[in-house]
Amino acid sequence: MPAAIEISGLTKRYGVGDAAVDALKGVDMIVQPGEVVGLIGPSGSGKSTLLKCLGAVIEPSAGRMALAGEAIYDNGWQVADLRALRRDRIGFVFQAPYLIPFLDVTDNVALLPMLAGVSNASARERARAMLTALDVGHRARAPVAQLSGGEQQRVAIARALVNQPPIILADEPTAPLDSERALAVVRILNEMAQRFATAIIVVTHDEKIIPTFRRIYHIRDGRTYEEAGEGRAA
Amino acid sequence: MINLAGRDILNGWGKFLFTGIGLGLLIGVTLSMAGIYRGLVDDGRVLLSNGGADLWVVQRDTLGPYAEPSNVRDDAYRALLGVKGVAEAGNVTYLTMQIEDQGKDVRVMLVGFQPGHPGEPGYLVAGRPITRSHYEAIADIKTGFRLGQRIRIRRHEYTVVGLTRRMVSSAGDPMVFVPLRDAQEVQFLKDNDALVNERARTAANPAFNRPGVPGLLEAVQASQASSRTVNVVMLRLAPHADEALVASEIRRWKHLEAYTRADMDDILVAKLIATSAKQIFMFLVILAIVSAAIVAFIIYTMTLNKVREIAVLKLIGARNRTIAAMILQQALGLGAIGFIVGRTAATLWAPIFPKYVLLLPGDAVRGALLVLAICALASVVAIRAALRVDPATAIGG
Structure with missing residues (x-):
């Protein structure tokens, strides 16, 4: 089975000439399906740039990047339809849930399959199943504004998972939550990773959840350093 | 596919409705101006025929x-x-x-x-x-x-x-x-x-x-x-x-x-009545421009208030045309509410005018089409702004 994420020698340069800044200087990373890894680093270390490259929202300057064995960037060549790539193969969980405020819980989740061309009825059925799996099925018809922070984050995870992408990028998903809820979110991410064989990269500064990762990538000055984590139960 | 514009309107219907009413009053003034011109002409024709x-x-x-x-x-x-x-x-x-x-x-x-x-x-x-x-x-x-x-x-x-x-x-x-x-x-x-x-x-x-x-x-x-x-x-x-x-x-x-x-x-x-008609026509043109500017400003502001949602939509794979359609539909919805309110207001206040105000159905149809065209045109600026939103905005850093 190919790795869910395989990156080698990835670089990203902003600007040109004397003003050029190398945000990534040859990043290497491998994440297997069903694995949850942490990505940790100080501000300005290149975490967000790496996340944006992985999320196919900015183009790397050089290197190679493959998702589930399929190259999406290879030294200047890039997959043509990045929008479809993001929709079908990458899930996003943000620091804040960023749910669409004018859609109810079900439609926030169902929107992704709908964008992929799935009928409304089927998309809503998938959404309800995913919400039930994340233990927020009872709030399926509620407006998102009526949900607690933890519930909103679970809905955001359901949205990231509903198209069953091979990878999920989680950008500080526990930052606004207290310890209990933060660990609950990590527990859910681990369960979902196992259940759907999804690779999840969690960018975090959160000391509470760092010990839960089995593998951690430290990023400093645009380079990654791999480290074995404690893998403590969340 | 969900009608995103409709959901957004329903979610904030109060704000949307009041904005539409405000625009509608302006459209009502515009329709009344057209009615005053028609009334001038009709008064003349009635004067001739009644004799x-x-x-x-x-x-x-x-x-x-x-x-x-x-x-x-x-x-x-x-x-x-x-x-x-x-x-x-x-x-x-x-x-x-x-x-x-x-x-x-x-x-x-x-x-x-x-x-x-x-x-x-x-x-x-x-x-x-x-x-x-x-x-x-x-x-x-x-x-x-x-x-x-x-x-x-x-x-x-x-x-x-x-x-x-x-x-x-x-x-x-x-x-x-x-x-x-x-x-x-x-x-x-x-x-x-x-x-x-x-x-x-x-x-x-x-x-x-x-x-x-x-x-x-x-x-x-x-x-x-x-x-x-x-x-x-x-x-x-x-x-x-x-x-x-x-x-x-x-x-x-x-x-x-x-x-x-x-x-x-x-x-x-x-x-x-040629001079009066020209005067009214100039006023109509200015009102139409002012209405277009106000619609454009409202739609643009509404769009800017949704930059984060638009970024998320783009990040999760929404097509540009889905986002453009959402903004266009909202602009047209605003225009439709504005026109209904404007037409109703013009009908209600027409008898108060000292001179005859004639609101012709044909003018109403032309007015409706003009309002929708202005709204569609006014939404272009907001659509351009929305399409320029970087999906990376949704990701921190």
């Missing part, structure tokens, strides 16, 4: 009686009746004046006419026609006069015996119809002091007061104190008579100007 005339005979080289002053001898109608094709003739005078009604001035157009001849009011909504030779009047209901009310016009009191509707001058002044002789007196007869002065002045003039010509002074004074002129002679033609031919005969042989209904329509619409 029941086919030809208007006025002083040569004038555009009378509505656009320019015109004086025609009041016995000219006899000669005109002799023209082949003329069935009826009626002398008519017009005079714009103020009439006092219970301490308030009412501006009216006083019309002198011959009952039973062209120029009389087209129909009555209350009361009866004028049956006496003097001191009876028929008033347009916009004057505010009531049946049986006595109104003072110069030196005499008149009883309002009938009421009519939609009989106003091109300036919008309601008409008061009185017998021709009374109107001529009002129009041309001077007050007593002026008559005494005029008689003294004439008596002092040796040309009119010759010792060897008895009766000359009295004849001159009598001619000064009476009027034998009218402003227009209205003609009704015999069936199948060619109005252009009859008009041409009158111009050629009677040394008068004759206008057909089409000519009068042209004089009223193209000449008399």
Whole structure:
């Protein structure tokens, strides 16, 4: 089975000439399906740039990047339809849930399959199943504004998972939550990773959840350093 | 696929509705301006049709009686009746004046006419026609006069015996119809002091007061104190008579100007109210531009308030056309609400206007299409802004 994420020698340069800044200087990373890894680093270390490259929202300057064995960037060549790539193969969980405020819980989740061309009825059925799996099925018809922070984050995870992408990028998903809820979110991410064989990269500064990762990538000055984590139960 | 625009509108329907109402009031003003213009034109046309005339005979080289002053001898109608094709003739005078009604001035157009001849009011909504030779009047209901009310016009009191509707001058002044002789007196007869002065002045003039010509002074004074002129002679033609031919005969042989209904329509619409129409049109253009600017600003602001949602939508794979459609539909929705509110408001406040406001269904359809077109155009700026939103905005850093 190919790795869910395989990156080698990835670089990203902003600007040109004397003003050029190398945000990534040859990043290497491998994440297997069903694995949850942490990505940790100080501000300005290149975490967000790496996340944006992985999320196919900015183009790397050089290197190679493959998702589930399929190259999406290879030294200047890039997959043509990045929008479809993001929709079908990458899930996003943000620091804040960023749910669409004018859609109810079900439609926030169902929107992704709908964008992929799935009928409304089927998309809503998938959404309800995913919400039930994340233990927020009872709030399926509620407006998102009526949900607690933890519930909103679970809905955001359901949205990231509903198209069953091979990878999920989680950008500080526990930052606004207290310890209990933060660990609950990590527990859910681990369960979902196992259940759907999804690779999840969690960018975090959160000391509470760092010990839960089995593998951690430290990023400093645009380079990654791999480290074995404690893998403590969340 | 979910209708994102519809959901967004339903989610914040209060804000959306109030914005639509605000825009609607502006659209209502725009529609009212169009209605005022239509009312001006329609008032003119009703003025022509209610008189029941086919030809208007006025002083040569004038555009009378509505656009320019015109004086025609009041016995000219006899000669005109002799023209082949003329069935009826009626002398008519017009005079714009103020009439006092219970301490308030009412501006009216006083019309002198011959009952039973062209120029009389087209129909009555209350009361009866004028049956006496003097001191009876028929008033347009916009004057505010009531049946049986006595109104003072110069030196005499008149009883309002009938009421009519939609009989106003091109300036919008309601008409008061009185017998021709009374109107001529009002129009041309001077007050007593002026008559005494005029008689003294004439008596002092040796040309009119010759010792060897008895009766000359009295004849001159009598001619000064009476009027034998009218402003227009209205003609009704015999069936199948060619109005252009009859008009041409009158111009050629009677040394008068004759206008057909089409000519009068042209004089009223193209000449008399042309400046007012241009004024209203300019105001309409400015209002349309202001409305477009306001819609553009509202839609742009609404879009900027959703930058984060748009970034998330783009990040999770929404097509540009999905986002553009959402903004366009909202703009059109706003326009639709605005138009409905505007049309309703214009209909409700039209009767309050002192002048007739005519809201034509055709204008409403054209207005609706224009509003939707303006909204679609105004949404372009917001769509461009939305399409420039970087999906990376949704990711921190």
